[in-house]
Amino acid sequence: MPADEPAPVPSAAPPSGAHPLRVAVVGAGPAGIYAADALTRQDAVPVAVDLIDRLPTPFGLVRHGIAPDHPKMRAIRDTLHRSLEHPLVRFVGNVDVGSDITLAELRRHVDAVVYTYGASLDRRLGIEGEHLPGSLAATDLVAWYTGHPDADRARVEAALAGVRSVVVVGVGNVALDVARVLSRTPEELEPTDMPQHVLDVLAAAPVEEVTVLGRRGPAQATFTTQELRELDGLADATVLVDPAELELDPGSEERAATDRNVSRNLAVLRGWADHTATGGRVRLRLRFFRRPVRLLGTDRVAGVEVERTAVDGDGRAMGTGELEVLPADLVVRSVGYRGLPLPGLPVDERSGTVPNEAGRVLRDGEVSPGEYAAGWIKRGPSGVVGHNKHDARETIASLLADAADGVLRTAGPVDDLVDTLVARGVEPVLLDDWRAIDAAETALGASRGRARTTLHERETLLAAVRAAAARS
Numbered sequence: 001m002p003a004d005e006p007a008p009v010p011s012a013a014p015p016s017g018a019h020p021l022r023v024a025v026v027g028a029g030p031a032g033i034y035a036a037d038a039l040t041r042q043d044a045v046p047v048a049v050d051l052i053d054r055l056p057t058p059f060g061l062v063r064h065g066i067a068p069d070h071p072k073m074r075a076i077r078d079t080l081h082r083s084l085e086h087p088l089v090r091f092v093g094n095v096d097v098g099s100d101i102t103l104a105e106l107r108r109h110v111d112a113v114v115y116t117y118g119a120s121l122d123r124r125l126g127i128e129g130e131h132l133p134g135s136l137a138a139t140d141l142v143a144w145y146t147g148h149p150d151a152d153r154a155r156v157e158a159a160l161a162g163v164r165s166v167v168v169v170g171v172g173n174v175a176l177d178v179a180r181v182l183s184r185t186p187e188e189l190e191p192t193d194m195p196q197h198v199l200d201v202l203a204a205a206p207v208e209e210v211t212v213l214g215r216r217g218p219a220q221a222t223f224t225t226q227e228l229r230e231l232d233g234l235a236d237a238t239v240l241v242d243p244a245e246l247e248l249d250p251g252s253e254e255r256a257a258t259d260r261n262v263s264r265n266l267a268v269l270r271g272w273a274d275h276t277a278t279g280g281r282v283r284l285r286l287r288f289f290r291r292p293v294r295l296l297g298t299d300r301v302a303g304v305e306v307e308r309t310a311v312d313g314d315g316r317a318m319g320t321g322e323l324e325v326l327p328a329d330l331v332v333r334s335v336g337y338r339g340l341p342l343p344g345l346p347v348d349e350r351s352g353t354v355p356n357e358a359g360r361v362l363r364d365g366e367v368s369p370g371e372y373a374a375g376w377i378k379r380g381p382s383g384v385v386g387h388n389k390h391d392a393r394e395t396i397a398s399l400l401a402d403a404a405d406g407v408l409r410t411a412g413p414v415d416d417l418v419d420t421l422v423a424r425g426v427e428p429v430l431l432d433d434w435r436a437i438d439a440a441e442t443a444l445g446a447s448r449g450r451a452r453t454t455l456h457e458r459e460t461l462l463a464a465v466r467a468a469a470a471r472s
């Protein structure tokens with residue numbers, strides 16, 4: 001067995017009330033919380049769940065992915081929070097699996113592991129000039145404006161300085177989030193829970209034009225109609241669409257006739273076809289049949305050379321050789337995500353997912369007993385938050401079936417995971433500690449007339465925990 005491959009889970013007794021099946025869920029975002037919820041909603045197999053995250057805070061992309069100007073969507077975390085409070089679930093934040101504890105060590109502490117840590121790496125365009133300052137991944141920008149502790153604040157803020165023209169490459173919901181946030185007025189963003197430095201930088205950016213670029217046509221765009229409609233409700237931006245780019249080939253017409261989301265999107269876009277630019281308002285353009293071929297500039301991005309495309313019979317974008325240059329001080333690519341491997345965990349290089357069958361992890365094509373995956377690291381970065389619930393249920397059904405079949409058995413008493421981490425000098429954040437962070441963010445928000453202001457630095461988050469502990 002390779003040195004970096006976890007040892008098999010030791011077999012002992014079937015789960016019981018005295019010795020429940022100990023399950024570690026790695027990743028406390030929606031997929032992980034839904035997995036914990038599915039485990040605790042059943043009573044056929046006694047369980048105890050450790051919900052582990054490398055950040056001191058739970059909720060994953062609900063906290064650091066959904067745009068802060070979407071308070072109703074971000075309210076999903078109130079629902080997710082109820083699962084954290086279940087007596088059989090223990091939130092263990094601020095723990096980096098692979099660094100603070102190896103995967104092999106973790107597997108010796110528990111009887112099964114469910115990997116739900118998502119897909120956090122961006123995909124690149126692979127074109128000349130992509131390295132220039134002023135070229136960002138949407139993951140970088142979103143991490144910054146949501147207050148992620150790992151955000152590269154200096155790089156993002158340097159890229160935003162003095163920006164007037166923005167090109168966002170991609171036509172998914174994240175691309176629209178980025179375009180919408182950059183097009184909003186300071187007054188619209190002020191009530192959000194963005195960190196104060198984010199609000200200050202966005203207020204100072206003199207954005208005049210934002211172009212969302214799709215390499216295929218409107219029938220192939222992946223954004224939802226709800227996200228699309230929101231663009232037309234901005235206080236000081238006008239959505240502009242070229243009617244010629246809304247004309248469909250026969251294949252796209254067929255797609256529009258059979259896909260309700262596509263037909264609704266087209267209806268919205270056609271309703272904007274007669275919009276005209278208005279002086280003093282941000283021009284928010286949606287462009288289709290254009291793909292970037294080169295970023296222009298020397299010291300930083302100055303423009304994007306794009307090629308006109310056509311969609312073939314299989315829905316693929318084919319270049320036509322017709323080129324144009326779009327002015328841009330900032331280019332944000334939003335063309336997908338891929339998963340990172342944990343040390344010792346196989347991840348397919350091409351798909352960025354853990355090989356699996358119905359959530360059971362595969363090693364060298366064979367099921368690895370006691371290892372499971374759910375969420376984006378299982379299926380790839382697709383779908384909205386709610387899709388993770390069905391996905392997690394499928395994985396947990398596999399886990400419970402394995403427990404019923406005797407594949408999973410409890411290994412008996414071992415050292416407590418949290419005690420082991422503390423003995424190593426790790427500072428795990430438990431549920432009461434998260435409540436202290438939550439209270440500190442609420443108090444900071446109240447001091448500024450908001451419901452919440454996100455604490456963005458890891459040390460600041462941990463300082464809130466320590467301060468609460470000192471008071472108790």
